[in-house]
Amino acid sequence: YHMQVSQQDVLDVTMCPSEHEVPDFAKFTFTPRKILPKETPCFIMKMMKDLGFIDTFKIKSDNLARFILYVRKGYRDVPYHNWSHAFSVAHFAYLALTNFQLVEKGYFTQLEALAYFISCLCHDIDHRGTTNSFQQQSNSVLASLYSSEGSVMERHHLSQTICTLNTGGCNFLDALSKDDYVKCLDLIKDMILATDLASHYKIHSRQLAMAQEGYNKALPEHRYYLASLLMTCADLSDQTKDWKETKKVAQLIYAEFFAQGDLEKGMGRVPANMMDREKASIPDHQLEFLTQCCICIFRILATIFPNAKILVEAIKQNIICWESSKRIFDRLCIEGKTSYEVLV
Numbered sequence: 001y002h003m004q005v006s007q008q009d010v011l012d013v014t015m016c017p018s019e020h021e022v023p024d025f026a027k028f029t030f031t032p033r034k035i036l037p038k039e040t041p042c043f044i045m046k047m048m049k050d051l052g053f054i055d056t057f058k059i060k061s062d063n064l065a066r067f068i069l070y071v072r073k074g075y076r077d078v079p080y081h082n083w084s085h086a087f088s089v090a091h092f093a094y095l096a097l098t099n100f101q102l103v104e105k106g107y108f109t110q111l112e113a114l115a116y117f118i119s120c121l122c123h124d125i126d127h128r129g130t131t132n133s134f135q136q137q138s139n140s141v142l143a144s145l146y147s148s149e150g151s152v153m154e155r156h157h158l159s160q161t162i163c164t165l166n167t168g169g170c171n172f173l174d175a176l177s178k179d180d181y182v183k184c185l186d187l188i189k190d191m192i193l194a195t196d197l198a199s200h201y202k203i204h205s206r207q208l209a210m211a212q213e214g215y216n217k218a219l220p221e222h223r224y225y226l227a228s229l230l231m232t233c234a235d236l237s238d239q240t241k242d243w244k245e246t247k248k249v250a251q252l253i254y255a256e257f258f259a260q261g262d263l264e265k266g267m268g269r270v271p272a273n274m275m276d277r278e279k280a281s282i283p284d285h286q287l288e289f290l291t292q293c294c295i296c297i298f299r300i301l302a303t304i305f306p307n308a309k310i311l312v313e314a315i316k317q318n319i320i321c322w323e324s325s326k327r328i329f330d331r332l333c334i335e336g337k338t339s340y341e342v343l344v
């Protein structure tokens with residue numbers, strides 16, 4: 001189907017505040033969610049220009065603009081897995097590429113860098129705000145399509161990405177050689193599928209081993225583990241920002257989780273505690289997620305890239321904040337308030 005691009009869309013792509021209006025845009029402390037939604041398409045173009053993609057891959061602006069607008073339209077209006085999540089994940093890719101000098105230092109080729117940035121932007125297209133296990137349980141169309149291979153949602157995000165590239169006037173990669181085009185789509189497939197947290201857990205120990213024995217650019221599996229790690233870090237990058245931001249994002253995530261729990265209850269199923277607004281303890285669950293999952297991933301990143309240490313420090317700060325909010329939460333629970341009211 002052909003979604004139309006409106007006049008307002010075209011304006012959105014051309015209206016970029018200039019450099020000095022957005023200081024610190026290229027710093028890890030910058031919070032991309034503060035960029036106005038209507039300015040985000042233009043910032044994507046700016047980041048891709050800064051990263052040298054436009055020149056290296058002879059990208060035509062109108063094709064790129066149309067692609068970005070279609071990708072934005074491809075995201076749904078759900079609390080967390082929406083366009084502003086996609087934009088913030090793509091912004092982290094920009095930060096990683098520039099601050100770790102991934103291409104300059106040979107960790108990524110320019111093509112891998114392009115695939116990384118585009119995969120981040122597209123990695124959750126058409127997300128419905130429900131988990132892979134919910135797809136199985138609800139016998140969704142996506143489960144019937146992809147459940148035999150696993151990573152149901154991620155396979156759908158990948159297919160939506162390819163479809164958008166094949167939509168008339170959106171293929172900004174059409175100047176690539178045949179080999180580069182095939183290689184790029186292959187990289188996008190690996191990178192988007194790597195955003196399934198379940199897949200991350202399967203390779204986490206090998207990523208840790210890779211970091212400890214020393215990253216070897218010549219090893220294809222090291223390159224794959226690094227690309228996967230960088231995808232997961234980008235997907236979780238909200239957790240490396242200040243407490244105000246982290247707390248706001250947690251509310252969005254639990255709004256999605258609790259909505260899924262309500263759906264599951266409506267289907268006569270018992271939702272997991274973290275999806276059940278009556279049972280969830282947000283601070284406890286977040287402390288578990290940050291200490292057992294998030295901080296481990298960013299520690300591996302910091303082993304390979306020393307200047308990623310500030311990201312680990314930021315997560316430590318957020319852990320401290322969750323611990324203090326847990327104390328308040330526990331006291332309020334004694335007074336009979338639910339977790340949700342506490343967070344709000």
Ligand SMILES: COc1ccc(Cl)c(-c2nnc3c(C)nc4ccc(C(=O)NCC(C)C)cc4n23)c1
Pocket residue numbers: 131133195196197232235236239250253286289
């Ligand atoms: C990298 O891929 C994803 C995919 C989806 C999500 Cl929501 C996230 C994500 N991004 N930020 C967070 C935060 C702050 N807490 C989380 C707590 C639990 C879970 C989770 O998925 N637990 C497994 C269960 C659903 C089977 C995910 C969380 N998360 C990352």
Ligand SMILES: [Mg+2]
Pocket residue numbers: 123124153195196
């Ligand atoms: Mg995802």
Ligand SMILES: [Zn+2]
Pocket residue numbers: 085089123124195235
């Ligand atoms: Zn995501």
